[in-house]
Amino acid sequence: MPLVFLAPLFAAGATLVVVPWLVHQIRRPEREPMRFSSVMFIPKSDQRIIERRRLQHLLLMALRMATFLMLAFAFSRPFLAGRLASEESGSAADHVIMLDTSFSMGAEGRFEAAIERATEIINGINAPGASDASERVALLTFASSPRVLAALEAEDDVLAGSSEAARAALTGASLSEESTNYASAIARAGEILARNVDRDSDEAKPSGSPDAGDDRRRIIHVISDFQSAGLSAGEIHRKLPPFIELRPVDVGGHASDESGGNRSVVDIAVREIAGDKLRIQAKIKNWSESDSHDGRVRLIVGEKTVVENEFAVGPRNATQTSFEVEIQGRSRVEGRVEIGADELPIDDRRWFAWGAPRARSVLLIADPKPEVRWPASWFLTHAINPGADLPWETATVGQKDFAARLLNDPVRPDVVMACDLKGMSEGAATSLLDYAAGGGSVLLALNSSFEADALNERLLDDLSLRSEGLLRAGASPRRFSLLSWLDLDHQIFAPFRGAQYNDFSQIRFYNYHRIGPTAGMAEGEGFAGMNVLARLEGLQSGEKFPAIIEVAHGQGNFIIWTFGFELAMTNLPKDVRSLPIVQQTLRHLTGAADERLHWVIGETLHGAVRPSPSDDLWRLVEPGEASRELTGAELARFLALPMRRSGIESWSAAGDGVASSVAINLDSRESDPQRVAPEEFVHRFMSVRPDETSSLVAGDHSQEADAEGLAEGLAGGRELGRWFIGAMFALLLVECWYAPRLVR
Amino acid sequence: MQQTLQFIDPTQLARISDLHLLARTVVEGFLSGMHRSPHAGASIEFAQYRPYAQGDDLRFVDWKLYGRTDRLHVKQFQDETNLRCTLLLDCSASMDYGSGALTKFKYAQMLVAALAMILRSQRDAVGLIAYHEKRVTHLPPRSDELHLRRILSEVQRLAPERATNTESTLQFLGDVLKPRGMVILVSDLLHPADAMIDQLRSLRARRHDVIVFQISDRAEQTFPFERSTTFIDAESTSELFAVPDLVREQYLENRSKHFDAIRRECLAGEIDLKEFSTDEPLDRALTFYFHHRSRALMTSSAKRGRARVRS
Secondary structure, three states, X not given: OOEEEOOHHHHHHHXXXXXXXXXXXXXXXXXXXXXXXXXXXXXXXXXXXXXXXXXXXHHHHHHHHHHHHHHHHHHOOEEEOOOOHHHHHOOOEEEEEEEEOOHHHHOOOHHHHHHHHHHHHHHOOOOOOOOOOOEEEEEEEEOOOEEEEEOOOEOOEOOOOOHHHHHHHHHOOOOOOOOOOHHHHHHHHHHHHHHHHHHHOOOOOOOOOOOOOOOOEEEEEEEEOOEHHHHHOOOOOOEEOOOEEEEEEEOOOOHHHOOOOOEEEEEEEEXXXXXXXXXXXXXXXXXXXXXXXXXXXXXXXXXXEEEEEEEEEOOOEEEEEEEEEEOOOOOEEEEEEEEOOOOOHHHHEEEEEEEOOOOEEEEEEEOOOOOOOOOHHHHHHHHOOOOOOOOEEEEEEOHHHHHHHHHHOOOOOOEEEEEOOOOOOHHHHHHHHHHHHOOOEEEEEOOOOOOHHHHHHHOHHHHOEEEEEEOOOOOOOOOOEOEEEEOOOXXXXXXXXXXXXXXXXXXXXXXXXXXXXXXXXXXOOOEOOEEEEEEEOOOXXXXXXXXXXXXEEOOXXXXXXXXXXXXXXXXXXXXXXXXXXXXXXXXXXXXHHHOOOEEEOOOOOOOOOOOOOOOOEEEEEOOOOOOEEEEHHHHHHHHOOOOOOOEEEXXXXXXXXXXXXXXXXXXXHHHOOOEOOHHHHHHHHEOOOHHHEOXXXXXXXXXXXXXXXXXXXXXXOEEOHHHHHHHHHHHHHHHHHHHHHOOO | OHHHHHHOOHHHHOOOOOHHHHHHHHHHHHHHOOOOOOOOOOOXXXXXXXXXXXXXXXXXXXXXXXXXXXXXXXEEXXXXXXXXXXXXXXXXXXXXXOOOXXXXXXXXXHHHHHHHHHHHHOOOEEEEEEEOOOEEEEEEEEOOHHHHHHHHHHHHHOXXXXXXXXXXXXXXXXXXXXXOOEEEEEEOOOOOOHXXXXXXXHHHHOOOEEEEEEEEOHHHHHOOOOOOEEEEEOOOOOEEEEOHHHHHHHHHHHHHHHHHHHHHHHHHOOOEEEEEEOOOOHHHHHHHHHHHHHHHXXXXXXHHOOOOEEO
């Protein structure tokens, strides 16, 4: 069980042991005789006492030296490498080879070395391919997520688990553009081996621990460059059980060994400036330990170099460069910023995309109410005044014309606002539901004209909501409710997150619809589609009714204002805070806030696009691929998958020709050459105590695991830093007790 | 006592390099702080009135007092002492020890200089013998100013060295001194005392007043050392390794025994002995001297049955 140091530089602190030695040498009494007037009164000391005293001082010096030693060792993170019981047995083994395919492995010669080491490991395994073979091997590649290339066993494949199968699968391994996530990959490898344990062992035994008769070794070989970023990418929920051995195979070399060093474009920002121009700012980082002079950075738009700049950046430092590009009436600009190739060329470029902000169409459904001086529609249209510099295009239509408008208008509105309705007609309700189910967004202000039964029957039942009617028959300004709670984390109330802005005590609600989930659907439990964004203060009965509800319906969603947004029901329209509430609600409903043009590999484009689930065809262009046609449903499913390639991804509806594009880039953290020692890597994933073990994804069996069995020689490595700290304090205590008692 | 402490700080005095100036500073400051002394006058001094008796010398009748009181009184005068004092200064190497700002020898130098200055101011004859294992200096008692300067100059020139041989010096002193003088020994007494005591008694037998100023260092009195150390004897250069915590008690006991024996012998031989530490003000030692002088006069008068009064 070798003792290694995870931070060996701190072990140099062990030289501090000379300090007590020096102090004792300098302060040795024999070294400083004292001239005294007369020694005639001084009795001779017993020689034995002198000898004892010398020994005591030696002991004190040893104590002090040991204290310094413990301190230095504690900081250098001593690690006692574990030893498996099965290691001694020389018995059969199951191997899982984990091959790192993150883009950092693309550094000069790194991936080739990894393939070579994997081949060596496979060649060293005697796995003929039979299910009862003495040794079996599986191959798993990983970057941001694991991918099993060769399984340990498969019912329909007699070669599963054989060296041949692994060797063949290894030829198919290739580098990806993803970043490293060790946690998910180790969990997957542990799952493979733990599942195998479950099958081999007795049914009655707890899952995740080996059977007493099963002495197969279970080994995970991790072939990687062991970048620190890979450890922080995913959370390590559970460590590997002790019967699984983790063997790191480092192919990363050392950062100082890198010949040319690595530079990368780590960030890019695009914004429109005056004069129909775009300013593109790129951040370039030099990860190496040497200066980078005379670097050149290019802006490439449409595969054509537009501008080229020079840059210089110091070691482990970053610099920023900016370009300006004329838009020239274009609604989209896409391209990349690129620097000269170095030893890791893949991170030398970063993509960008820009699209002209698109006006959102808002269809306002309002019945004329001449008897009301200031109806809700008046407030709402003024809140989203199209004459102002706001991205809204509004149109107003009556309730009876709404269905026809939706049917005949070739361009579907981005959001429908319904207010000032004189009840809800069946046709209008059906149209609203169909519109939302197809991905539309509806803002519904329930005024006092709505009758509960009709509203429930025609609209709310389909939304799994139910109205109990208005709070009171006639509203009075002297009787009102206040807001008791707001979901300040929600986008609608984002402007009010500061404590100085969220005083809503002057907003009064004279009347409102008492709406809740339908019977049998507990709010927030069985009915996940309903989200209360604001709640009114409780009644005498203790009930608290919502003021604003968001509820999903099909591909779209509803936001329902139970207070109608009219002066007879609330004074909110007269309050200045109504403006940001209306604006933010529309931004939320139209998805304008989610418009994000720069994404990182591994993310999904949720919220970036809402293709209709219709059979209309869309044209999709992936990075480095030819365009292909998909239906709206297929496109939606595709965009929900994590992105794997960097570049520009664009799609456009075949009919209207409106195109969307996003830039997909590498995770710049992966470019960081900071590495973790393989011993520390093992420590991170190997369990130390039985209560830290688990069968990983096969359920939490750690509590059931036989702790005694795990402790018997199966313990993995353990970090001894805390023991050394404890020993140091113990030594200090002994010294504090001993030194004053020592005869001086 | 507080006034006394404010009077002379030996550490401050040690900064005065000129011993004559130092001694004058000490003595003048000391005298200005005292009440008038019956011994401070020169020549014959008035002592008291006594009613005239038959046979009294009419020259000593105070006629002015007779005019005021109509009674005859005669004036009595105290006779001049004509003291011859010899100062013995121990210059052995053990005197060169000091744990504080002053060594014992430096303190002794200042003390001897101050005593010489006081004696001279009383017109007494003062002499000096400095010694270690041999006599270093011998200046017989004289009362002139030039002699005082010579003494001070000699004291300033001295440096402590070698071992101590007090008894031979005392023996020599007994041979050369006229009887009924005063001998003041300034030493740390860190040597076997029997022979020395015998010699001191011998001096007393010759009617000399003998005062012993024992100079000690505070570290010698308390042995405050903490760390184990090899101690080197200042005179014999012999070494002794000691663990202070272990030997302190025994050391103090040995020291106490040694000085108690000397003190006992001195008391029996009517020899005044007083110990002074180097951190004590000098005026304490001077006060002690004056008290001794006063007591010695009284004692001698009582022994003679009457004061040596000239009427």
